[in-house]
């Protein structure tokens with residue numbers, strides 16, 4: 001057996017794009033990259049657990065213990081589901097991350113997709129993309145970020161309605177899907193891992209106008225998706241649902257048209273399902289989304305919360321700096337500092353074998 005080496009690359013994502021709560025996602029040009037080397041054990045190099053090193057966003061907070069780190073725990077989940085009880089020996093993983101944590105740019109979705117791809121490679125499982133998505137959806141249960149991170153582009157997805165047995169299989173607590181593995185437990189993890197039902201997630205890729213860039217205005221504070229979901233109601237009025245459905249139906253085609261129509265898109269990126277409730281967690285959100293318009297900022301198409309926030313996503317064909325700097329000034333009135341980046345819409349995740 002010879003040394004194997006490969007690189008996994010997963011893009012950032014922005015979910016919702018206004019009205020498409022838990023439905024649409026967009027892959028963006030910031031990357032989580034894993035460089036992985038597997039060295040066969042020799043008599044002089046005894047087997048050891050994976051060694052993780054990490055640079056970039058989150059480096060000061062991410063666990064480097066492979067049994068605690070989200071990406072490697074997801075990889076181990078895949079291996080265990082295929083009767084491989086532990087990591088191969090002598091795996092080295094260097095992670096470099098450009099996706100800020102807890103900002104609404106899909107950092108956790110990227111970590112989960114990286115873990116699924118890592119498990120697939122470590123176990124040489126050769127799973128098809130649809131099956132990889134099933135595993136990701138057992139961990140991150142809304143499909144918008146993980147689907148866009150895996151397949152790339154502007155993507156709409158839904159979860160298949162499952163029969164009783166499959167619903168139970170898919171509803172197991174996350175702690176059973178991804179237990180906090182005690183490092184001294186050897187191979188004896190106890191429970192059989194819950195297998196994902198087949199074909200949970202389904203998606204379609206929409207067109208995307210090449211002239212549109214995404215300005216990500218990123219407040220310098222983290223907001224966990226869990227917290228940002230707790231403020232949402234369980235039920236909505238018919239009026240609000242119809243408001244969102246009308247806009248989403250228009251938006252998915254409007255963003256593919258050349259040239260894109262700001263009048264159509266600005267209104268189609270409005271939302272009544274999640275943004276109004278999240279404004280309590282993101283001071284400045286209503287002001288930024290209402291004061292920056294195509295009339296005040298030529299080139300702007302539409303503006304919304306990115307994922308669960310706090311990042312604001314402005315889609316535009318021009319005028320990126322003015323949009324971002326004016327958003328910065330509004331946030332500053334609320335005592336919040338931001339960073340901003342102009343991003344492009346990119347393809348999905350990749351795994352490239354590297355020569356050693």
Ligand SMILES: Nc1ncnc2c1ncn2[C@@H]1O[C@H](COP(=O)(O)OP(=O)(O)OP(=O)(O)O)[C@@H](O)[C@H]1O
Nearest residue numbers: 070101102103104105106107108111224225307308
């Ligand atoms: N590269 C990574 N490696 C390990 N853990 C990560 C990584 N990226 C994110 N995480 C975990 O995910 C958490 C952030 O997830 P969360 O869902 O709250 O935000 P997000 O995914 O950045 O935002 P959103 O889902 O709204 O786009 C981090 O605090 C960290 O625990």
Ligand SMILES: N[C@@H](CCO)C(=O)O
Nearest residue numbers: 015021022225307308
């Ligand atoms: N659709 C999700 C995306 C966050 O990951 C939400 O808005 O909560």
